[in-house]
Amino acid sequence: MPRPGYLHRLPSLHWLWLLVLAALFLGVGMGLRDPWPADEPRFALNALEMLKTGQFWIPHRAGEPYPDKPPIFMWATAASIHLTGSVRLGFLLPSLLGALGTLALVMDLTRRLHGRRVALLAGLALLSSFQFGLQARTAQIDMLVTFFIMLGAYGMLRHALLGPARRWWFIGCAGMGLGILTKGVGFLPLLMLPLWGLLAWRRQAVPLAWRDLGLGIAVILGVVALWVVPMALYTTFSDDPALAAYRDNILFKQTGERYADAWHHVKPWYYYLLEVIPWAWLPLVLALPWLVPAWWHRARRLDARVLLPLGGLVLVIVFFSFSPGKRGVYLLPTLPLLVLASAPMLAGLLSRPRLHWLGAGVLALFGVVFLAAGVLGALGLPALARLAERHGVVPWAWWSLLGLVAFGLLAWGRPRRGLVALxxxxxxxxxxxxxxxxxxxxxARSPRDLMQEIVAQTGPEAWLAMPAFDEEFVLQARQPMVHFGYHTPDDDQFRRAFAWLHEAPGERWMLVPQHRDEEVACADLTRTRDLGVQNSEAWWLIPGGAFDACSGDAGAAPLYVAPTTLDAASSGRHD
Structure with a gap:
């Protein structure tokens, strides 16, 4: 029998109903599309190769070790594809579950700190946040790592604000370890430790004992070591230079070097403040003129319930701003902290007329932009027509409907309910x-139809080479396919491809974008087959016999066979 008070401690049905509603809302559309670039085809390819080859410890991309990320997300994707029996269903499932887990943690912590009504408002605030909605529907790695980061923050805040709760501190540390094995930045909640110590010194938070801090760090390192140590031993003693390069890349280049000396996505220091937060934090970003004074007032009172998540939020932005390499998605873990820091003020914000007017203004702007773009596109405005032709999408009716819905909601809500209408x-x-x-x-974003057309022209037994390959094409291949190393210089890839084609020109073909015409200028281009536009590129299919005059070099680059395409030739589809 349940102990007295057991039922009283259960979450309210409203809390659970919101999670069910969120699952339905975020899950709409699963199974309706293939993985899209960027990133989604790569992780789906990693997962399929794990299931095909049984090599789960070292992720591979089209037969080549993939060193950019640890394997947790690939494991989750492989498990989801295996359980659902479908790439289209399975590849989005880890992000959906990560979003629901993050939402549950935010709502539960808010309920314990501020009550059930505020917890519902916090859940709705997070669910309506633009970047949260985007990443929950995207099979990138960031929503799952956000869940693990939030689990770490949850464990810390349970101990600091509602503790002592040593068990939750250690659970949070385990979550941070899993976050590190997902994307490397799972340690972000530890940025709150100095502020936690200061608040504990001022008797506003439960202190963290030095012994528990040491044990927590040990838990983090222990979880990380569960994969890193066997991986390091396996790659070190394998006598395979590719695996040794994988080890060095994942342990050093993709961690400290990527942060301190990024080689792509280089942005100015103000990138997050001016170019990401204004759209990623919608609609809660509109409340900052009221939230900032409220935060200052609570900071003067040393309200740890607000200061700890707010401090974590600021420190995460500062942490990523110091790195020259920046992507908007890096700020996703700030959204749960933003909601936690704003939770006590949410009810009051809804009574602010000027905030509703601001929401109505933003909604009116969206309505004008979408309706104008939809109508002008339908009327054939040249700039929009070229955009539609380039991307292979004609969205005019969809955009017009979104514009009309915006104005309909404005008419319903009037400015006094503008934030709700938004x-x-x-x-x-x-x-x-x-x-x-x-x-x-x-x-337009999945080359499924293009790859089916290629196999119809070449036959399912013909081999296809793709220098400078994109993962979505390998994922959708319906015949055996080879490439020459993702990071191999392009010139070396083409020289290796020419040598490979020369070995059996009657059975081998090349798929190449038309803008690579200089690399294939040596070929007899009268024999090319124009495949049209796919993924915003025009493509050629060229038979191996057209490259007789091209000089090849079998030692210029490695040769990789994509394992998943071998089954595709016989099974017909990855669905």
Missing amino acids: ACWLAVFWLSWSTWGYQLMDP
């Missing part, structure tokens, strides 16, 4: 994105 429009946007939008964009 949140409702965002819900309509995501529901239409996950249904109508998927149907419009999938043929």
Whole structure:
């Protein structure tokens, strides 16, 4: 029998119903599209190769070791594809579960700190946040790592604000370890430790004993070591230079070097403040003029319930701003902290007329932009027509509907309910994105039909080479396919491809973008087959016999066979 008070401690049904609603809302559209670039085809390819080859410890991309990320997300994707029996269903499942887990942690912590009503408002605030909705529907690695980061923050805050709760501190440390094995930045909650210590010194938070701090760090390192130590031993004693390069890349280049001396996505220091936060934090970003004074007031009172998540939020932004390499998605872990720091003020914000007017203004702007773009596109405005032709999508009716819905919500809510109307429009946007939008964009962003056309022209037994390959083409291949190393210089890849084609010109073909005409200028281009536009590129299919005059070099680059394509030749589809 349950102990007295057991039922009283259970979450309210409203709390659970919101999670069910979130699962339905975020899950709409699963199964309606293929993995899209960037990143999604790569992780789906990693997962399929794990299932095909049984090599789970070292992720591979089209037969080549993939050193950019640890394997947790690939394991989750492989498990999801295996359990659902479908790439289209399985590849999005880890992000969906990560989003629901993050939402549950935020709501539960808010309920314990501020009550059930505020917890519901916090859940709705997080669910309506633009970047949260985007990443929950995207099979990138960031939503799952955000869940593990939030689990770490949850464990810390349970101990600091509601403790002592040593068990939750250690659970949070385990979550941080899993976050490190997901993307390397799972340690971000530790940035709150100095502020936690200061608040504990001022008797505003439960102190963390030095012994527990040491044990927690040991838990983090122990979880990381579960994969890193066997991986390091295996790659060190394998006598395979490719695996040794994998070890060095994943342990050093993709961690400290990527942060301190990034080689791509280089942005100015103000990138997050001016170019990411204004859209990623919508609609809560509109409340900053009221939130900042409220935060200052609570900071003067040393309110640890607000200061700890707010301090973590600021420190995460500062941490990523110091690195020259920046991507908008890096700020996703700040959203749960933003909601936690704003939770006590959410009810009051809803009574601010000027905030509702601001929300109505933003919604009106969206309505004008989408309706104008939809109508002008339908009327054939040249700039929009060229955009549609380049991307292979004609969204005019969809955009017009979104504009009309915006004005309809404005008419319903009037400015006095502008923030609510904006949140409702965002819900309509995501529901239409996950249904109508998927149907419009999938043929343009997934080369499934193109790869079926290629196999129809070459036959399923013909081999296909793709120098400077993109993962989405390998993922959708319906015949054996080779490439020459993702990071190999392009000139070396083409020389290796020419040598490979010369070995059996009657059975081998090359798929190449038309803008690579200089690299294949030595070929007899009268024999090329124009495949049209796919993924914003025009493509050629060239038979191996057309490269007789091209000089090849079998030692110029490695040769990799994509394992997943071998099954595709016989099974027909990855669905």
